[in-house]
Amino acid sequence: MDLPDKDAPLPDTLSSAGKDETLHAYREMLRIRRFEESAARAYTRGKISGFLHLYIGQEAIAIGTNLAMREGDRIVATYRDHGFALAQGCDANACMAELYGKRDGLVGGVGGSMHFFDRDKGMWGGYAIVGNHVPVATGHAFASKYLEDGKVTLCFLGDGAVGIGPTHEGMTLAGLWDLPVVFVVENNRYSMGTPLERTLPVDEITARAPGYGLEGDRFQVTDPFQVRERIGAAIERARSESQPTLVEILTYRFRGHSMSDPAKYRGKGELEAFRATDPLERVARALVEVHGFGEDELEALDEEIIEEMDAAMDFADESPEPDLDHRFANILLDEDPEPPAANPESSQENA
Amino acid sequence: MPTLQIREAIRDAIREEMLRDERVFVMGEEVGHYQGAYKCTQGLLDEFGAKRVVDTPITETGFAGVGIGAAMAGLRPIIEFMTFNFSAVAFDQILNNAAKIHHMTGGQFYAPMVFRGPNAAAHMLGSTHSQAFDGIYAHIPGLKVVAVATPYDAKGLLKSAIRDPNPVIFFESELMYARRGEVPDDEYLIPIGEADIKRAGDDVTVITWGQSVPTSLEAAELAAEDGLSLEIIDLRSLRPMDTDAIIKSVKKTNRAVIAYHGWPYGGVGAELVDRIQRLAFDWLDAPVARVCYEDVPFAYAENLEHASIPQPEDIHAAARKVAYRD
Numbered sequence: 001m002d003l004p005d006k007d008a009p010l011p012d013t014l015s016s017a018g019k020d021e022t023l024h025a026y027r028e029m030l031r032i033r034r035f036e037e038s039a040a041r042a043y044t045r046g047k048i049s050g051f052l053h054l055y056i057g058q059e060a061i062a063i064g065t066n067l068a069m070r071e072g073d074r075i076v077a078t079y080r081d082h083g084f085a086l087a088q089g090c091d092a093n094a095c096m097a098e099l100y101g102k103r104d105g106l107v108g109g110v111g112g113s114m115h116f117f118d119r120d121k122g123m124w125g126g127y128a129i130v131g132n133h134v135p136v137a138t139g140h141a142f143a144s145k146y147l148e149d150g151k152v153t154l155c156f157l158g159d160g161a162v163g164i165g166p167t168h169e170g171m172t173l174a175g176l177w178d179l180p181v182v183f184v185v186e187n188n189r190y191s192m193g194t195p196l197e198r199t200l201p202v203d204e205i206t207a208r209a210p211g212y213g214l215e216g217d218r219f220q221v222t223d224p225f226q227v228r229e230r231i232g233a234a235i236e237r238a239r240s241e242s243q244p245t246l247v248e249i250l251t252y253r254f255r256g257h258s259m260s261d262p263a264k265y266r267g268k269g270e271l272e273a274f275r276a277t278d279p280l281e282r283v284a285r286a287l288v289e290v291h292g293f294g295e296d297e298l299e300a301l302d303e304e305i306i307e308e309m310d311a312a313m314d315f316a317d318e319s320p321e322p323d324l325d326h327r328f329a330n331i332l333l334d335e336d337p338e339p340p341a342a343n344p345e346s347s348q349e350n351a
Numbered sequence: 352m353p354t355l356q357i358r359e360a361i362r363d364a365i366r367e368e369m370l371r372d373e374r375v376f377v378m379g380e381e382v383g384h385y386q387g388a389y390k391c392t393q394g395l396l397d398e399f400g401a402k403r404v405v406d407t408p409i410t411e412t413g414f415a416g417v418g419i420g421a422a423m424a425g426l427r428p429i430i431e432f433m434t435f436n437f438s439a440v441a442f443d444q445i446l447n448n449a450a451k452i453h454h455m456t457g458g459q460f461y462a463p464m465v466f467r468g469p470n471a472a473a474h475m476l477g478s479t480h481s482q483a484f485d486g487i488y489a490h491i492p493g494l495k496v497v498a499v500a501t502p503y504d505a506k507g508l509l510k511s512a513i514r515d516p517n518p519v520i521f522f523e524s525e526l527m528y529a530r531r532g533e534v535p536d537d538e539y540l541i542p543i544g545e546a547d548i549k550r551a552g553d554d555v556t557v558i559t560w561g562q563s564v565p566t567s568l569e570a571a572e573l574a575a576e577d578g579l580s581l582e583i584i585d586l587r588s589l590r591p592m593d594t595d596a597i598i599k600s601v602k603k604t605n606r607a608v609i610a611y612h613g614w615p616y617g618g619v620g621a622e623l624v625d626r627i628q629r630l631a632f633d634w635l636d637a638p639v640a641r642v643c644y645e646d647v648p649f650a651y652a653e654n655l656e657h658a659s660i661p662q663p664e665d666i667h668a669a670a671r672k673v674a675y676r677d
Binding site: 105106107108110111115117118119124125126127129132133134135136137138139140141142143144146147165166169170172173176329330331332333334335336337338340341 | 371372373374376402407408410412413414415416417418419420421422423424425426440443444447448453454455456457458459460461463492493495514515516517
């Protein structure tokens with residue numbers, strides 16, 4: 001593996017992290033990278049259809065966030081959701097099988113790339129209508145405050161989602177009601193193919209935070225431990241003070257908006273400049289420079305992960321299609337799986 | 352048996368369900384301190400507090416989405432739209448989140464909640480405030496859709512809707528909140544999906560719901576004067592639809608009129624015509640007639656609006672026509 005730009009100093013958050021946690025973060029980021037590359041290959045071979053939005057370049061955010069979360073906290077993400085699912089510990093086989101539209105997929109093949117959900121892992125979507133998950137995430141936080149369950153909801157959105165109505169209304173209600181939610185804008189600088197300066201009337205998305213009664217925090221992502229620290233502070237504010245935060249993370253996606261996008265709108269040299277500061281490469285450098293890993297060790301790890309993703313593709317390939325009857329499943333429930341707590345006066349009634 | 356207004360029956364249903372289940376809360380514009388734009392939540396803030404009777408800013412897509420998110424996380428929201436006309440700006444939340452979440456998560460999540468409020472034309476409110484959303488919401492798999500016309504039905508069906516594990520669209524009417532009717536003291540539930548014969552008859556089946564129920568009952572009086580016996584079936588549930596009750600009546604009368612607030616193009620009326628012609632074709636003695644809105648945006652002017660809304664005389668005339676009395 002090439003290690004670019006060796007001269008730039010490593011950020012303190014990264015160089016001061018321990019050996020084991022650095023290796024863990026690197027492994028998990030690399031798993032996302034290789035998963036996405038595998039998905040792209042499968043797409044070009046016709047194994048995957050529909051829309052496929054890759055997370056390549058943004059991995060440090062999902063991994064750093066996961067490191068800052070507690071059991072029970074929730075991720076609510078956009079259609080660019082594979083990275084979050086893997087970061088939350090969702091099974092790579094099930095994720096790949098979902099992309100293939102197979103029975104063993106994360107949601108049984110009904111959702112596809114844009115609708116990853118895994119409740120037990122804290123992966124609460126997977127939303128494909130831009131911005132319409134923001135009020136829903138606010139509602140999860142409303143429930144947490146109502147039930148006093150101590151859970152924090154993390155709602156991710158892209159820079160392309162900050163202009164649309166539901167984002168505005170969801171953030172307004174979160175600020176008005178002091179809900180335990182963290183909104184994280186992954187500002188990858190393009191709303192599909194339109195650069196930020198042609199979609200945003202202000203320079204910084206966090207300029208809006210005070211208008212919603214939200215705390216604001218804005219930074220350029222360098223590494224997962226920096227993300228853990230900054231998102232962790234927002235999570236803590238949500239959990240202990242029930243105060244919502246708007247975090248803007250400047251990042252970059254190395255691929256087009258989706259598989260059908262060749263990304264010809266990028267400026268000259270832009271992609272190369274960002275690649276040179278790829279957070280994944282930085283973590284690899286930390287492993288070598290700070291923790292004494294050899295390149296052969298990193299290559300062995302990479303081989304291991306590539307094998308895992310090859311196996312996931314085989315698993316997805318071999319997984320059966322959903323049963324035809326499955327198209328009628330999960331439309332309406334016959335009865336409430338969680339009836340109210342027993343009330344002796346009315347327990348005999350049943351709708 | 353006490354008589355209540357529909358608004359009181361609605362309030363009592365909400366109150367009883369809030370007492371029964373701590374997860375139930377009501378949210379919307381003016382539901383708390385103002386006591387409800389139409390007083391359907393009168394007294395609830397005092398009894399249950401601001402945690403469970405939640406005033407919102409004017410943010411329909413925001414609080415509809417908050418309700419969905421809260422339902423997914425274990426609560427049982429009742430979302431009040433001041434009118435369903437305003438649900439138009441929350442339509443994406445209902446269509447893409449409430450109706451889809453159970454399906455698109457492979458059954459991992461569900462949205463047990465009620466969206467309720469007045470629907471259809473009231474009086475001289477102009478085109479944007481006079482629309483019936485029956486056909487729009489009944490079109491969508493993943494939702495249940497209910498329309499009530501009496502205090503008894505309002506209470507029994509709203510309690511069922513609140514307990515239903517699915518998202519339920521619950522239509523009321525601005526012009527009917529003050530209508531009175533008997534409501535038992537003892538608790539009762541009306542299952543969603545069952546039509547109700549509001550008046551038995553032999554000659555023509557009139558299938559109706561919502562505001563057109565009292566209009567159809569008036570039409571039945573007019574028809575009785577010229578010896579025509581109308582059977583008035585209140586559909587009550589638009590999705591699921593009680594097809595058996597409709598077909599049974601049509602096979603008895605051999606004639607059907609569908610009377611409702613709503614535009615004629617597509618919609619619940621057209622769905623009913625399809626079911627009747629498919630399932631009772633050999634029993635029909637006349638084409639099925641529809642009496643509904645004119646195919647126009649509504650005007651403010653009283654005479655224009657009146658002409659666009661089904662009146663008792665219109666339903667009477669349609670019944671005469673399918674009975675070949677003219």
